[in-house]
Amino acid sequence: MESHVTDGTPGMTFSHKVEYGAPPFIQLWVRPTWLRQVAHAGWAVLAGRAVLDVLAWDESVTPRRPAQVRAALICADYDAGMHGWRAHADNRDLRVAWSAEGQASLVMPWDEPQDIDPKAASVA
Numbered sequence: 001m002e003s004h005v006t007d008g009t010p011g012m013t014f015s016h017k018v019e020y021g022a023p024p025f026i027q028l029w030v031r032p033t034w035l036r037q038v039a040h041a042g043w044a045v046l047a048g049r050a051v052l053d054v055l056a057w058d059e060s061v062t063p064r065r066p067a068q069v070r071a072a073l074i075c076a077d078y079d080a081g082m083h084g085w086r087a088h089a090d091n092r093d094l095r096v097a098w099s100a101e102g103q104a105s106l107v108m109p110w111d112e113p114q115d116i117d118p119k120a121a122s123v124a
Helices: 034-039
Strands: 002-005 011-017 025-030 049-058 065-079 084-098 104-107
Touching: 011 049, 011 065, 025 034, 025 049, 034 049, 049 084, 065 104
Parallel strands: 002 025
Antiparallel strands: 011 025, 011 084, 049 065, 065 084, 084 104
């Protein structure tokens, strides 16, 4: 794994090509504040996902906790042609939902409520 400090958009590159037998290739790009605000504060992994940046904080609790994060979603797929299994990371900005017990879960885009256009809903 390699890590780099960036002033740009935080992200993760992850790739794994099973047929080569080599370990996965992982690169992290994080902001200069990542070590202090994310890693040392205990937010480097939420709900099993690598946290690349905290985008918004929940200030209603002490100590504050992440309300929205940029996280790396690792996905895998199978190419029946020439490649076989492949894995890669998709960087997503996700809302953090907290249980009453203080357990974090990341709200995936497909689980977010969808805005309904009132004009489309009233078609007769």
